[in-house]
Amino acid sequence: MSSARPLFVLNRACEMREVSDACRKAGKKLGFVPTMGALHRGHVSLLEESVRRAEVTVASIFVNPTQFGPGEDFDRYERDYEGDIKKLKGCGVDYLFYPDISDIYPDGFGTTVSVGNLGDCLCGPFRPGHFNGVATVVLKLFNIVRPDFAVFGRKDYQQLKIIQKMVRDFNMDIEIVEMPIVREPDGLAMSSRNAYLSADQRTKAAEVNKALSEVAKKFRSGCDDCKILLAEADMVLRMAQINDIDYTEIRDPETLELRQRAVKGDLVALAVRLGNTRLIDNRVL
């Protein structure tokens, strides 16, 4: 993972726009990976995909306050600028857009995106306002960076579907590239929030993916009753003493409508809490 390409850091939206305009004029394909930093192997897979597809790759790091609710982890969200820079350089990213909060939300900022029904289920009720905050900042970043495509991971599956819908609903000329979840050797989905876990919580956290695997196994054995399928997940979680469960659900992978009977391709998603850390994971049946 080493690259001879230089990484330029841009702090101002106007500088970013100039770079993007120049790329457009030169007919260069521009790929974009928006992040909140604390980059891990999951992010690296997104960055590498962009570098593979595009002549110029822009990554952004912006810990977006509007997607955190009161009492959530905005203040303690992992920040690792030096480490992130090394990873970005290693992937061959060309530009880091690293704006100040006042550049994204200047005084008087007031217009926001309301994401509609895709935001009302799964994590939505547990994190009021979260997806509106995500969609608002992503729309702003898209307008500043103006990429040909942007890369998102399936780990944040609901976010991915909301962004795809926003792009369709607003007729935005940006391709959304989806990338698979990257996991630790024991199956835990990569997340910046894994850093919060104590050793004991980290051991338990591996059971989250096992819960999803048990649902898939039962489905493959011929069961399509969602209650019975989800009881498998519940059993694995309870056995691991993961009792703080926000949801375990099976939904249509595009509309996110709740299923009673599962079909191939459906989404199994769950969210649990280990102490103060909220973990989400999913898999497609």
Ligand code: PAF
């Ligand atoms: O997935 C994330 O890291 C964030 O939600 C995103 C898309 C960068 C918006 O702040």
